[in-house]
Amino acid sequence: MPNRLSTQLGPWSSRPGPLYRRLADALRAAIDRGEIEAGARLPPERVLARQLAVSRTTVVQAYDVLRGDDWLESRQGSGTWVRRPPVSGGSLAEWAPPGAPVLMKRDSIVAGLTAREGTIDLTCACLPPLRGLVESSLEGSAAALAEATREHGYSVLGLASLRSAIARHLASRGLPTTEGQVLVTSGAQQAIALVGALFLRRNDVALVESPTFLGALDALGTTGASLTALPVGADGVRLDVLREAVRQRPARLIYLTPTFHNPTGGIVPEGARREIARLAADAHVPLVEDESLVDIPLDDEPVPPAIAALAPKAPVVSIGSMSKLCWGGLRIGWVRAPEPVVTRLASLKVAADLGSSMLSQVVAVHLLERADEVRRLRRAQIVAQRDAMAAELERRLPDWSWALPAGGLSMWARLPHGDASEFAQVAQRHGVSLLPGPSVSPDGGHPRHLRLVYVHEPAVIVEAVKRLAQAWEA
Amino acid sequence: MPNRLSTQLGPWSSRPGPLYRRLADALRAAIDRGEIEAGARLPPERVLARQLAVSRTTVVQAYDVLRGDDWLESRQGSGTWVRRPPVSGGSLAEWAPPGAPVLMKRDSIVAGLTAREGTIDLTCACLPPLRGLVESSLEGSAAALAEATREHGYSVLGLASLRSAIARHLASRGLPTTEGQVLVTSGAQQAIALVGALFLRRNDVALVESPTFLGALDALGTTGASLTALPVGADGVRLDVLREAVRQRPARLIYLTPTFHNPTGGIVPEGARREIARLAADAHVPLVEDESLVDIPLDDEPVPPAIAALAPKAPVVSIGSMSKLCWGGLRIGWVRAPEPVVTRLASLKVAADLGSSMLSQVVAVHLLERADEVRRLRRAQIVAQRDAMAAELERRLPDWSWALPAGGLSMWARLPHGDASEFAQVAQRHGVSLLPGPSVSPDGGHPRHLRLVYVHEPAVIVEAVKRLAQAWEA
Numbered sequence: 001m002p003n004r005l006s007t008q009l010g011p012w013s014s015r016p017g018p019l020y021r022r023l024a025d026a027l028r029a030a031i032d033r034g035e036i037e038a039g040a041r042l043p044p045e046r047v048l049a050r051q052l053a054v055s056r057t058t059v060v061q062a063y064d065v066l067r068g069d070d071w072l073e074s075r076q077g078s079g080t081w082v083r084r085p086p087v088s089g090g091s092l093a094e095w096a097p098p099g100a101p102v103l104m105k106r107d108s109i110v111a112g113l114t115a116r117e118g119t120i121d122l123t124c125a126c127l128p129p130l131r132g133l134v135e136s137s138l139e140g141s142a143a144a145l146a147e148a149t150r151e152h153g154y155s156v157l158g159l160a161s162l163r164s165a166i167a168r169h170l171a172s173r174g175l176p177t178t179e180g181q182v183l184v185t186s187g188a189q190q191a192i193a194l195v196g197a198l199f200l201r202r203n204d205v206a207l208v209e210s211p212t213f214l215g216a217l218d219a220l221g222t223t224g225a226s227l228t229a230l231p232v233g234a235d236g237v238r239l240d241v242l243r244e245a246v247r248q249r250p251a252r253l254i255y256l257t258p259t260f261h262n263p264t265g266g267i268v269p270e271g272a273r274r275e276i277a278r279l280a281a282d283a284h285v286p287l288v289e290d291e292s293l294v295d296i297p298l299d300d301e302p303v304p305p306a307i308a309a310l311a312p313k314a315p316v317v318s319i320g321s322m323s324k325l326c327w328g329g330l331r332i333g334w335v336r337a338p339e340p341v342v343t344r345l346a347s348l349k350v351a352a353d354l355g356s357s358m359l360s361q362v363v364a365v366h367l368l369e370r371a372d373e374v375r376r377l378r379r380a381q382i383v384a385q386r387d388a389m390a391a392e393l394e395r396r397l398p399d400w401s402w403a404l405p406a407g408g409l410s411m412w413a414r415l416p417h418g419d420a421s422e423f424a425q426v427a428q429r430h431g432v433s434l435l436p437g438p439s440v441s442p443d444g445g446h447p448r449h450l451r452l453v454y455v456h457e458p459a460v461i462v463e464a465v466k467r468l469a470q471a472w473e474a
Numbered sequence: 475m476p477n478r479l480s481t482q483l484g485p486w487s488s489r490p491g492p493l494y495r496r497l498a499d500a501l502r503a504a505i506d507r508g509e510i511e512a513g514a515r516l517p518p519e520r521v522l523a524r525q526l527a528v529s530r531t532t533v534v535q536a537y538d539v540l541r542g543d544d545w546l547e548s549r550q551g552s553g554t555w556v557r558r559p560p561v562s563g564g565s566l567a568e569w570a571p572p573g574a575p576v577l578m579k580r581d582s583i584v585a586g587l588t589a590r591e592g593t594i595d596l597t598c599a600c601l602p603p604l605r606g607l608v609e610s611s612l613e614g615s616a617a618a619l620a621e622a623t624r625e626h627g628y629s630v631l632g633l634a635s636l637r638s639a640i641a642r643h644l645a646s647r648g649l650p651t652t653e654g655q656v657l658v659t660s661g662a663q664q665a666i667a668l669v670g671a672l673f674l675r676r677n678d679v680a681l682v683e684s685p686t687f688l689g690a691l692d693a694l695g696t697t698g699a700s701l702t703a704l705p706v707g708a709d710g711v712r713l714d715v716l717r718e719a720v721r722q723r724p725a726r727l728i729y730l731t732p733t734f735h736n737p738t739g740g741i742v743p744e745g746a747r748r749e750i751a752r753l754a755a756d757a758h759v760p761l762v763e764d765e766s767l768v769d770i771p772l773d774d775e776p777v778p779p780a781i782a783a784l785a786p787k788a789p790v791v792s793i794g795s796m797s798k799l800c801w802g803g804l805r806i807g808w809v810r811a812p813e814p815v816v817t818r819l820a821s822l823k824v825a826a827d828l829g830s831s832m833l834s835q836v837v838a839v840h841l842l843e844r845a846d847e848v849r850r851l852r853r854a855q856i857v858a859q860r861d862a863m864a865a866e867l868e869r870r871l872p873d874w875s876w877a878l879p880a881g882g883l884s885m886w887a888r889l890p891h892g893d894a895s896e897f898a899q900v901a902q903r904h905g906v907s908l909l910p911g912p913s914v915s916p917d918g919g920h921p922r923h924l925r926l927v928y929v930h931e932p933a934v935i936v937e938a939v940k941r942l943a944q945a946w947e948a
Contacts (some may be wrong), residue, residue: 092791092813129627153600185827190825329833338567356660357830
């Protein structure tokens with residue numbers, strides 16, 4: 001706890017100005033970032049003084065400054081705690097308290113998901129549905145839609161026929177599932193957000209891969225949990241580090257993308273999957289396996305079974321989505337978990353949105369029936385796109401390094417030198433938006449990496465890489 | 475702060491057993507309810523002893539018990555704080571920390587929204603769409619859908635054509651709105667949840683009507699804010715109480731349903747609307763006006779303008795929905811707020827679900843074009859249902875009291891004697907599910923009231939009231 005506060009303050013004493021003022025500024029900044037919450041009690045002056053190796057007077061003066069500005073409140077005999085400063089003037093948007101997210105990462109995704117004229121978007125691992133797929137599935141769902149529109153349209157757990165279609169879909173991947181184990185969500189994004197809201201509280205530790213899916217950082221980050229980075233190798237998450245991390249810190253959640261890791265495309269082999277399940281079970285930590293990309297294999301190697309299938313008794317929550325195979329515009333995903341977990345997640349979904357679009361759910365039932373056909377067509381399409389990107393990168397940017405992914409929608413390229421975040425800015429000016437390594441890493445690492453998605457038609461990919469080569473030259 | 479802890483402990487000392495054990499039990503219960511959060515620092519022993527008027531030894535022993543059970547942690551010189559007890563055994567569902575919601579209210583709604591064979595559901599103020607409406611709008615949206623399916627389908631702020639259709643819809647209600655002021659949400663439920671997540675933190679005060687919309691209690695409750703009840707009269711929220719409440723406590727949000735109050739149907743008159751806006755502006759408190767029911771007027775009286783229209787400079791966030799007029803199965807609602815607020819809410823929506831169903835959004839554009847026609851047909855349908863319920867109640871339950879609502883989908887009936895929560899249980903056994911007053915009141919009040927929705931065909935309503943009369947006799 002004392003160490004946590006020192007960490008939250010950062011390297012405060014190395015800044016200029018009188019010591020007590022620097023301490024006050026550092027405390028204010030930590031409160032403003034939401035790292036020290038409103039209502040939190042601060043250590044007594046003499047205790048903090050000892051922890052920070054400063055005089056008691058320095059801490060007393062720092063607390064005084066912050067009390068004067070209404071950031072702290074003290075009462076004789078009961079200590080000093082963080083106030084919410086009263087709102088005064090300013091605009092409505094500024095009235096949101098400290099800790100409310102306007103994170104750069106999220107802003108970049110808001111920006112990335114709203115089209116920019118002329119710019120090729122390589123941030124979003126999402127692509128249009130196969131031509132005519134949604135329309136023909138709508139036609140094929142006419143009877144089901146007529147039935148659905150005879151009802152009020154709310155289904156917190158999900159439309160029964162969709163829940164059983166998802167259960168069958170998972171069974172066909174080798175993961176036997178009952179309808180009761182399925183919660184329909186608005187995409188995998190909501191699935192991650194609900195699971196995070198159930199298991200995580202402020203300052204809890206969650207273990208997540210670095211790099212990982214940006215949306216998971218957003219969703220798990222809003223719980224106020226601290227996200228600890230697990231480095232990733234060619235075979236997905238590094239087992240040695242995971243083993244040590246679980247041993248060292250009482251983590252409350254492990255979030256992994258073991259099948260076609262996002263963004264590297266790596267696959268955790270079967271043996272490692274079994275050990276991960278054992279680690280989670282032994283440490284009593286819920287393990288979230290995000291299989292959003294499982295339907296996008298790009299070669300003929302068989303995909304290892306889901307962790308939940310390998311270790312049916314381990315505390316595993318599986319997440320899936322129709323966004324990659326079919327269409328993100330449906331906003332249909334799912335959680336597969338023990339029934340009591342599904343029930344608790346449903347309570348959270350009631351508060352969040354009362355259920356997902358019935359229109360999308362009806363169409364999703366029909367689409368899942370066509371999953372095999374769609375997977376075949378999708379694969380041909382995406383392999384062509386991946387290969388176009390690989391060929392162009394080899395031709396135009398031979399000094400970048402990357403591995404050809406066996407599945408998924410993105411490549412993880414390493415620059416031979418320079419800073420990826422700066423390069424992303426230059427690329428933006430050359431008409432390509434992309435995510436640099438630090439923005440998809442919970443620890444802000446990977447300063448030399450870029451995440452490149454191959455979701456466009458080959459001609460657009462060729463043009464995008466051409467622009468990247470121009471930006472790289474610049 | 476000291477007073478808060480005493481309040482959280484409740485009447486602990488009146489229970490049996492040694493004093494230190496009773497104190498330990500009360501502290502544990504408060505932690506378990508999530509009222510004292512993991513990480514919260516407890517007062518030093520001598521301070522708490524003074525606050526509770528017990529000996530220091532009693533507190534020392536109580537803390538000792540809780541430390542032994544891993545509920546508390548102390549370190550020399552830095553005090554005592556609440557630990558998250560380590561997970562040990564049990565099932566995955568039980569691993570969610572204290573404070574995670576499995577609230578009775580939410581459970582009842584989960585139950586209410588999943589059909590029960592043979593039971594008439596009078597809990598959910600939602601009804602099927604007009605026959606053929608969704609199908610014909612889908613047909614009418616074919617071109618827009620073809621266009622939408624050429625894209626990846628994510629739109630955090632909402633489909634541009636829907637945002638401008640909503641802006642036009644609001645302008646036609648007398649509330650001039652730009653596209654930039656509109657955020658599309660997954661129903662009004664998500665709108666309330668996002669606004670709550672932006673402005674409220676744990677232990678903040680939010681002022682809400684009592685009774686109110688159950689979904690608002692769920693959504694605002696998950697923030698950990700404390701919901702303070704504003705009583706409601708025939709003209710909606712009672713102004714005298716609101717005035718006093720805003721003066722007394724630093725509230726962080728006011729949530730109201732001024733137009734066809736849910737569940738009483740009351741309407742706040744124009745003069746009172748102006749004063750509410752002034753109160754919110756003067757106190758710098760965001761005012762949320764939920765207009766989800768504005769499209770369900772049931773008589774010819776003109777509806778007063780939206781508060782946001784009467785006081786354009788007041789800090790007002792308006793919420794609307796297509797669920798009542800068209801279909802809840804679309805899950806399309808909106809927030810209308812200043813642009814910077816919309817941007818911050820969009821950051822939260824990215825983390826929550828990355829955007830709403832594109833299929834629903836495309837259809838919603840078309841449906842909003844037909845709003846006038848739909849409103850006319852809907853009104854005829856709902857007036858007939860309301861009148862059927864009123865006539866049957868008069869005939870079969872003449873000693874219940876209620877007022878005929880001028881709009882909305884529910885009546886608020888008062889039993890002449892007895893307990894509404896008990897009656898709801900009896901009614902359930904007679905094949906009617908309904909919400910008793912306490913479950914829609916933030917303060918658990920209204921023990922004699924029932925919320926009755928008139929969303930079924932008249933024949934079903936007649937049968938429902940017949941069953942209620944049988945239950946009342948029993």
